[in-house]
Amino acid sequence: MGIAERKLRQREEVRNLILETAWEMVREEGWQALSIRKIADAIEYSVPVIYDHFENKEAILLEFGKQGFGILTKKLAQAKKKHDDPGAQLKAIADAYWQFAFNNKEYYQLMFGLNMQACETEKVIPERGTFRRLVSEPIEKILNNHHRTDVNACMKYHTFWSIIHGLVSIKTLATGTEISDEVNKMVLDDAMTGFIKNLER
Amino acid sequence: MGIAERKLRQREEVRNLILETAWEMVREEGWQALSIRKIADAIEYSVPVIYDHFENKEAILLEFGKQGFGILTKKLAQAKKKHDDPGAQLKAIADAYWQFAFNNKEYYQLMFGLNMQACETEKVIPERGTFRRLVSEPIEKILNNHHRTDVNACMKYHTFWSIIHGLVSIKTLATGTEISDEVNKMVLDDAMTGFIKNLER
DNA sequence: GTGAATTACCTAACACTGTTAGCAAAATTA
DNA sequence: TAATTTTGCTAACAGTGTTAGGTAATTCAC
Numbered sequence: 001m002g003i004a005e006r007k008l009r010q011r012e013e014v015r016n017l018i019l020e021t022a023w024e025m026v027r028e029e030g031w032q033a034l035s036i037r038k039i040a041d042a043i044e045y046s047v048p049v050i051y052d053h054f055e056n057k058e059a060i061l062l063e064f065g066k067q068g069f070g071i072l073t074k075k076l077a078q079a080k081k082k083h084d085d086p087g088a089q090l091k092a093i094a095d096a097y098w099q100f101a102f103n104n105k106e107y108y109q110l111m112f113g114l115n116m117q118a119c120e121t122e123k124v125i126p127e128r129g130t131f132r133r134l135v136s137e138p139i140e141k142i143l144n145n146h147h148r149t150d151v152n153a154c155m156k157y158h159t160f161w162s163i164i165h166g167l168v169s170i171k172t173l174a175t176g177t178e179i180s181d182e183v184n185k186m187v188l189d190d191a192m193t194g195f196i197k198n199l200e201r
Numbered sequence: 202m203g204i205a206e207r208k209l210r211q212r213e214e215v216r217n218l219i220l221e222t223a224w225e226m227v228r229e230e231g232w233q234a235l236s237i238r239k240i241a242d243a244i245e246y247s248v249p250v251i252y253d254h255f256e257n258k259e260a261i262l263l264e265f266g267k268q269g270f271g272i273l274t275k276k277l278a279q280a281k282k283k284h285d286d287p288g289a290q291l292k293a294i295a296d297a298y299w300q301f302a303f304n305n306k307e308y309y310q311l312m313f314g315l316n317m318q319a320c321e322t323e324k325v326i327p328e329r330g331t332f333r334r335l336v337s338e339p340i341e342k343i344l345n346n347h348h349r350t351d352v353n354a355c356m357k358y359h360t361f362w363s364i365i366h367g368l369v370s371i372k373t374l375a376t377g378t379e380i381s382d383e384v385n386k387m388v389l390d391d392a393m394t395g396f397i398k399n400l401e402r
Numbered sequence: 403g404t405g406a407a408t409t410a411c412c413t414a415a416c417a418c419t420g421t422t423a424g425c426a427a428a429a430t431t432a
Numbered sequence: 433t434a435a436t437t438t439t440g441c442t443a444a445c446a447g448t449g450t451t452a453g454g455t456a457a458t459t460c461a462c
Contacts, residue, residue, distance in 0.1 A: 003459075007409085036449065046412050048451075057449065112370070151391065155384060158371065159392045163360075166367020169313070170359065183356060190352065191360045194399030198391070204430075208438085237420060247441050249422075258420065 015053045017043050022060055026106050031061075031113070061110060068107035069127035072100050076134050086138035086145075087196050093135060094164050094192050098185075101168040108172065112165065135160055142199045156199060163191045216254045218244050223261055227307050232262075232314070262311060269308035270328035273301050277335050287339035287346075288397045294336060295365050295393050299386075302369040309373065313366065336361055343400045357400060364392045 021042045025034050036057060040047045054060050079096035083089045101108040139160065140153040167188055222243045226235050237258060241248045255261050280297035284290045302309040340361065341354040368389055 007459095035447085037447085047449090048413095049411065051450075052410085155388050155391060158368070158388045159364075159395070162367035162371055162388070162392065163364050164367065165371060166363035166365065167359070169370060170363055170366060187356050187359045187363070190356060190399070191363065191396075194360070194395050195392075197399060198395030208430095236418085238418085248420090249442095250440060252421075253439085 011053070014043070014045070014049070018050055018053055018060070019063060023064065026064070026110075031106070031110060034060075064107065065111055066125055066127070068104065068111045069125050069131070071104065071107065072097070072111075073127045073130045073134065075100050076131065080134060080138070086141040087200075089138040090135070090142075090160070090196060091189075091192050093138075094160075094188060097164050098168065098188055101172065105172060108168065112169070132157060139199065142196070146200050148199075148201060160195060163195060164188070167191065212254070215244070215246070215250070219251055219254055219261070220264060224265065227265070227311075232307070232311060235261075265308065266312055267326055267328070269305065269312045270326050270332070272305065272308065273298070273312075274328045274331045274335065276301050277332065281335060281339070287342040288401075290339040291336070291343075291361070291397060292390075292393050294339075295361075295389060298365050299369065299389055302373065306373060309369065313370070333358060340400065343397070347401050349400075349402060361396060364396060365389070368392065 018039055021039050022034060025038060025042070034057075036047055036050055040050055054063075075096045076093050079092040080089045083092050136153050136157045139156045143149075143151065143153060143156070167184075171184055219240055222240050223235060226239060226243070235258075237248055237251055241251055255264075276297045277294050280293040281290045284293050337354050337358045340357045344350075344352065344354060344357070368385075372385060
């Protein structure tokens with residue numbers, strides 16, 4: 001039954017076409033500019049065809065969210081692998097996170113923008129758990145190495161994420177700031193050093 | 202010429218009515234649900250009347266942004282005033298910031314949400330400068346007290362803001378997290394302690 | 403090969419957005 | 433009282449997400 005397969009393949013092709021076109025629009029005009037009608041126009045299909053492949057607009061965005069988390073966790077895992085010392089690992093993770101956010105502004109904005117309030121990302125995107133484990137592990141190691149039983153790793157994980165996410169959002173959202181990239185990197189590095197020192201007691 | 206004055210007063214009244222109604226909607230249904238037509242319906246005027254008082258929807262949101270920054274900076278200034286020690290001041294500021302964000306979720310979301318990318322807030326809202334000075338001053342004091350000339354206060358200010366803004370956004374946006382308020386406070390306190398310790402060398 | 407069933411796809415609409423042009427009625431001024 | 437300004441409205445434009453319903457092509461069973 002080659003026909004059914006071909007049909008499935010064609011369906012997949014249209015689906016990918018939708019995603020590719022949508023992504024192009026996002027990259028060129030931002031999330032705000034993305035519209036079902038524009039996608040339909042661009043792929044030369046009528047509007048309802050898109051709804052044959054995605055339940056609604058949110059579903060398309062969610063797809064990109066998944067992609068984003070996939071890329072991010074991969075990058076973070078790679079960065080971590082390059083070091084053995086947990087402190088160095090944390091710094092490398094922070095650096096990779098930072099890099100990802102600025103090399104993939106569109107992804108980052110979607111991943112941590114308004115979308116989060118709409119859908120419970122944790123259930124839909126399992127990569128978020130991967131991210132947590134990735135960061136928590138070196139934190140736990142440092143805490144163990146320094147015999148710190150007064151704090152738990154979960155708390156520290158949140159602090160870690162807050163520092164870096166806060167920095168990224170401020171830099172991403174606040175267009176008016178006139179700080180150079182080098183200074184930004186220094187801020188991140190300084191914050192990370194402080195965080196790790198505080199872990200070590 | 203009492204007539205002209207009365208007219209001006211009436212204009213002001215309608216303007217306030219628009220803002221009050223809009224605020225009520227935002228509080229009850231969130232920013233997303235706010236629409237010019239709904240406001241017009243609620244105040245029992247036609248749609249174009251709203252455009253006599255505000256250039257566009259953005260202008261209404263900006264008004265709330267201004268209000269939000271006004272309240273925030275006031276709260277922060279009050280918190281700072283209660284202490285003399287710059288470290289204690291920073292902690293108090295962080296605490297007040299935290300409190301504001303969660304007692305005024307709507308304001309915070311607007312202030313640091315998508316709005317920022319749309320308009321250059323710094324030029325439109327002078328309070329942002331007040332906020333920066335408020336935080337920078339105790340930071341500079343601590344740095345001076347410990348004879349630290351290797352870092353500048355501006356960098357540290359960004360770190361401070363990042364930590365707290367990151368924490369708030371993660372807590373505000375990520376609905377899926379099951380962390381209790383007490384733990385959240387501990388995270389903030391821990392991060393602040395780390396930040397200040399890192400300031401002191 | 404022919405008829406039935408399925409699939410693919412489109413047109414057109416619904417119910418919303420923000421925004422504005424143009425007009426009628428009311429209020430103020432001369 | 434007549435002219436002018438102000439006030440507020442209706443109705444439209446150009447978008448948005450979403451869906452109901454119908455047509456034409458394709459595939460399947462006989």
